[in-house]
Amino acid sequence: MASGRDDIEALIALMGRLPGLGPRSARRAVLHMIAKRGALMTPLAQSMATVAAHARECARCGNISTQEMCDICTDPRRATGEICVVEDVADLWAMERGQFFKGRYHVLGGTLSALDSVGPEELGIPKLLDHIAADNVTEVILALNATVEGQTTAHYIAEALETRQISVTSLAQGVPIGGELDYLDDGTIQAALRARKAF
Amino acid sequence: MASGRDDIEALIALMGRLPGLGPRSARRAVLHMIAKRGALMTPLAQSMATVAAHARECARCGNISTQEMCDICTDPRRATGEICVVEDVADLWAMERGQFFKGRYHVLGGTLSALDSVGPEELGIPKLLDHIAADNVTEVILALNATVEGQTTAHYIAEALETRQISVTSLAQGVPIGGELDYLDDGTIQAALRARKAF
Structure with missing residues (x-):
């Protein structure tokens, strides 16, 4: 007989x-x-059971959904020809929070990493290229993290797209809104200075 | 149709x-x-559903259990004649963590509070007195929090037990093990000084 305390402890x-x-x-x-x-x-238990039973990766973009294709991929208003490439679903959610991006996404699920033997195949770069070809994409926005692995992956994707008629962009780097120079690292200040604009 | 994102958002x-x-x-x-x-x-969803369906207050002591009576009340080895009175289940768990107390508990589920109109009836003091009478109790340990409400409640229970042949004790107050005087409040240092012992 399972004792009462065991259930709660579990x-x-x-x-x-x-x-x-x-x-x-x-x-x-x-x-x-x-x-x-x-x-x-x-x-909560019911909601968790529902999501556990139905959550899957969107067949097209890798976003998490409880449907075959996610809400963003099935929304016709978001067929703007822009695809934003992000590392993981948390980054997609971060982009979606402000509702300023009107295009679609592609979730890589990680970055290229020689150490962990994650090559272009493992990261699904061919799937990304298929997605781009199928979706009449005119601009690919590389919204990868500003880490060594993120930037290596961004360069790899940019090279793979070089021969196509697609504009490849990346997020601007600089001083965050509300940021104080005194609290920023040197690399950020240097990048902001290099990308300075006419006032 | 419920959309995929809605389930996850919920x-x-x-x-x-x-x-x-x-x-x-x-x-x-x-x-x-x-x-x-x-x-x-x-x-996790299954465990949560099980506990949600079966969790209840132990009929005797007020501890949380998925059985009619909790593990502690049904354990014959814990019929030591000692009852430890605590405010809530979190306090009971805190007492149990070290496994030094071998008796049973009574969970009040709060403290007396004139402001929130919690009187002795609402707090189940009559139930505590029944519990004490039924369990051949020789010692009641008042392990209530060292707050005004906790101490008021402790005094009320101690008075209610005055006429019975039961020893009523409370947890010692003093310097915590590993505690540094510099970080203790004045009240604790004063209590520790007042309760000083021969070295």
Whole structure:
């Protein structure tokens, strides 16, 4: 017979495996859920089961969805001919938060990495090129992270697209809005100076 | 038709209602779960549903359990005649973590509070007195928080037990193990000084 405490301990252990929750905050979260069984815990369990059963990668762009193709790929208003290439779904969500980008995405799911033997095949670069060819794309925006791996991947993709009639751009680098020079690293200040504009 | 993004957005919104998770960490947790659908998300959803369906207060002590009576109340080895009175289940778990207490508990679920109109009836003090009478209790340990409400409640319970042949104790107050005087508040240092012992 499973004892009452075991069920709750098992739930705390599972919750503690989520990023950002340690053993202590997992306990707090479980106590809070139990106190709000009807209003929070039951809907949360159901929502989690639904997403676990149906979540998959969008067949076209790699975004996470519970459908065969994600909302962005199936939205005809977003067929603008612009594709924004991002490393992972969190980056896609970051771009979507402000609702300023009206095109579509392609989620690589990582970066090229010789150390981890992630080559162009493993990263699905051929799939990206197919996506670009199929979607009548005129501009590819490389929104990869400003890390060595991110920039290596960006250069590789730019080279692969060189022979096609597609404009390849990347996000501007510079001083963040609201940023104070004193708190910025030297590389950012240097990049901002190099890309200075007429005032 | 529910869209794919809505399901995931709904899950993020529910996760964000847990204590310790903001909108940003809820998104991270959901992405992590989706990446580990089989190993983490499905078991978590099942465990949550089980606990949501079966979690209840132990009929005797108020601890949380998925059984009619909790593991501690049904363990014959813990019938030591000692009852430790705590404010809530988190405090019970804190006491249990070190496994030094061998008796049983009584969870009040709060403190007396004139402001919130929580009187002895609402707090279940009569139930505590029944519990004490039924369990052949010889010692009641008041492990209530060292706050005004906690101490008011402790005094009320101590008075209610005055006429019975039961020893009523409370946790010692003083310098925490590993604590540095410089970082302690004045009240704690004063209490530790007042309760000083022969070295």
